[in-house]
Amino acid sequence: GQNIDQPTEMTATEGAIVQINCTYQTSGFNGLFWYQQHAGEAPTFLSYNVLDGLEEKGRFSSFLSRSKGYSYLLLKELQMKDSASYLCAVTPGGGGSYIPTFGRGTSLIVHP
Amino acid sequence: DSGVTQTPKHLITATGQRVTLRCSPRSGDLSVYWYQQSLDQGLQFLIQYYNGEERAKGNILERFSAQQFPDLHSELNLSSLELGDSALYFCASSPQEGLAGDEQFFGPGTRLTVL
Numbered sequence: 001g002q003n004i005d006q007p008t009e010m011t012a013t014e015g016a017i018v019q020i021n022c023t024y025q026t027s028g029f030n031g032l033f034w035y036q037q038h039a040g041e042a043p044t045f046l047s048y049n050v051l052d053g054l055e056e057k058g059r060f061s062s063f064l065s066r067s068k069g070y071s072y073l074l075l076k077e078l079q080m081k082d083s084a085s086y087l088c089a090v091t092p093g094g095g096g097s098y099i100p101t102f103g104r105g106t107s108l109i110v111h112p
Numbered sequence: 113d114s115g116v117t118q119t120p121k122h123l124i125t126a127t128g129q130r131v132t133l134r135c136s137p138r139s140g141d142l143s144v145y146w147y148q149q150s151l152d153q154g155l156q157f158l159i160q161y162y163n164g165e166e167r168a169k170g171n172i173l174e175r176f177s178a179q180q181f182p183d184l185h186s187e188l189n190l191s192s193l194e195l196g197d198s199a200l201y202f203c204a205s206s207p208q209e210g211l212a213g214d215e216q217f218f219g220p221g222t223r224l225t226v227l
Binding site: 030031033040041042043044045048050087089091097098099100101102103104105 | 114116145153154155156157160167168170200202210212213214215216217219221223
């Protein structure tokens with residue numbers, strides 16, 4: 001089975017940096033996604049990591065350590081519009097299906 | 113705007129009723145996925161169709177069924193509705209059958225309220 005853990009809620013200040021952690025235990029591994037979801041809206045893709053290391057994309061970076069079953073999403077220069085839920089999703093290995101399993105999400109509140 | 117459309121946006125119905133949710137994938141995408149999102153469960157995968165055929169099945173109840181039509185739009189049918197079925201239902205699409213690393217493009221969702 002799959003088990004994905006993320007903090008339920010985090011708060012941060014506009015302009016600051018925040019790191020959202022995700023730990024997982026899965027049967028096999030074929031990559032990890034981060035999605036952003038504003039309240040009542042559709043999730044939108046942020047990043048995909050399949051190899052260890054840091055992937056940087058503008059203000060957002062995502063890190064993966066497969067041996068530790070650990071990932072984080074780093075958001076820099078926080079803006080009010082970054083207030084949203086951040087979903088970690090892990091793609092299992094084998095079996096011919098690569099449907100990602102989503103964590104419950106971390107609700108990030110950015111305040112002035 | 114992801115290019116995925118879903119109708120209706122909101123649906124309010126009573127217990128025991130049956131409803132149909134509709135999804136049109138992005139132009140050219142062959143796979144459609146259905147998800148249920150409730151406050152206590154997060155985003156739960158229900159079922160995937162690829163080019164008209166069922167490709168993968170998740171935690172979909174027997175009261176729920178889906179299909180994908182030749183024009184690639186999909187419908188999710190929910191019957192004998194219960195209060196606990198109240199949730200946001202998302203449809204997503206991807207170009208191929210869902211390979212590792214394939215990004216899914218989500219529609220705006222249908223909010224179902226069962227009274």
